[in-house]
Amino acid sequence: xxxxxxxxxxxxxxxxxxxxxxxxxxxxxxxxxxxxxxxxxxxxxxxxxxxxxxxxxxxxxxxxxxxxxxxxxxxxxxxxxxxxxxxxxxxxxxxxxxxxxxxxxxxxxxxxxxxxxxxxxxxxxxxxxxxxxxxxxxxxxxxxxxxxxxxxxxxxxxxxxxxxxx
Numbered sequence: 001x002x003x004x005x006x007x008x009x010x011x012x013x014x015x016x017x018x019x020x021x022x023x024x025x026x027x028x029x030x031x032x033x034x035x036x037x038x039x040x041x042x043x044x045x046x047x048x049x050x051x052x053x054x055x056x057x058x059x060x061x062x063x064x065x066x067x068x069x070x071x072x073x074x075x076x077x078x079x080x081x082x083x084x085x086x087x088x089x090x091x092x093x094x095x096x097x098x099x100x101x102x103x104x105x106x107x108x109x110x111x112x113x114x115x116x117x118x119x120x121x122x123x124x125x126x127x128x129x130x131x132x133x134x135x136x137x138x139x140x141x142x143x144x145x146x147x148x149x150x151x152x153x154x155x156x157x158x159x160x161x162x163x164x165x166x
Contacts, residue, residue: 003027003093004018004094007078012078033076065083082136
């Protein structure tokens with residue numbers, strides 16, 4: 001288990017769970033949205049405004065595909081599953097863990113999709129996005145942890161258990 005990569009919808013807890021899992025395992029932690037912002041010198045929503053969704057996805061693919069780390073928990077943005085180079089890279093360098101939550105759970109947690117830098121196309125609803133991404137998350141996942149009805153601590157325990165028994 002060289003690296004652990006969390007995928008899932010926005011508000012599923014990729015960064016929150018990732019930081020604690022990293023601490024518990026003695027790993028480093030990287031949030032690739034921060035790498036993108038650092039490299040581009042803009043916030044995610046500003047990049048999307050300036051370059052459009054496709055431009056943003058190109059940047060996301062490039063930045064994620066060149067992450068070169070060891071013993072690290074990596075938390076990319078939810079749209080990384082559209083990035084073939086990045087996902088191929090992640091499958092080669094670690095275990096991909098899908099943090100799964102129902103649409104109802106995501107909708108409850110996510111107050112404002114736009115402010116979160118969520119990649120929504122014109123006219124696309126959060127439900128549309130959820131339905132579009134779930135098959136991609138399932139395709140790339142080495143492990144799936146369902147967090148519906150779980151407290152944060154329970155999700156973290158479940159993730160570590162799944163990783164250790166994989």
